[in-house]
Amino acid sequence: MIDIKNELEEEGVYLIKVSGEVDASSSIFLDQSIGEAVEKYDKILIDCEKIEYISSAGLGVFMSYINELEEKKIGLVLYGLSDKVLHVFQILGLDKLLKLVDTKSEAKEFLNGISL
């Protein structure tokens, strides 16, 4: 079961809040949400605090946007991953290919600090 909420924050930052389990059955909803966001915004936050589980299907969604983020100069930061969810990113070294931080304020600081 996955729940995704999107909202536009101040300073043109788009926030995607993901809750629940991101697996082969539910990752399509995450993909749709990020796909819509990268069409319209160049600063995207992903709130991962309430992600309880992620499988390769969820990792694959994030990986599939890495090139597009670079091509379109879009900043995307994930924050608030639990230790077990972070570990899944670390198994294949995806924590080095995506921007992952602990808190929302760190994520915003990063987005506001980069020149897009």
Next chain:
Amino acid sequence: MEYRFKVPCNKKKLVEIRDFINKVLEDFGIPEIEKNSMVLAVDEVCANLMIHSHNCNPDESLELTVKTFKDKIIFEIIDRGIGFNIGEYQEPSIYDIIREKKKGGIGLMLVRRIMDEVKFEQGAHQNVYRLTKKCSC
């Protein structure tokens, strides 16, 4: 000890597989991160089989067996679909997957890094995907 679970090839049932594995492992004092990794590896193999060997046909099923020993846990996933030799699977490069903007292709990479042994056995009537994890249970 041996635990069994049978599930139809429907991706929405993956959560039930994870619940089953979590429940089996909960009394062994395995750290949360390690337990989640084992659940993930079984989930990945089951998702792959459901999608690629069974076309998500809910009339077909997977059988799971978990065998616990003092020094290891063996997870067996048994099906009657098209066999896939998981042990001989050639891994793509993660950078190729990123360049090609693929959303899949890393599930079995995770399985191999999590488990200590990944084996495939094809019998006359069934395939067995055997994942072994060493641990002090």
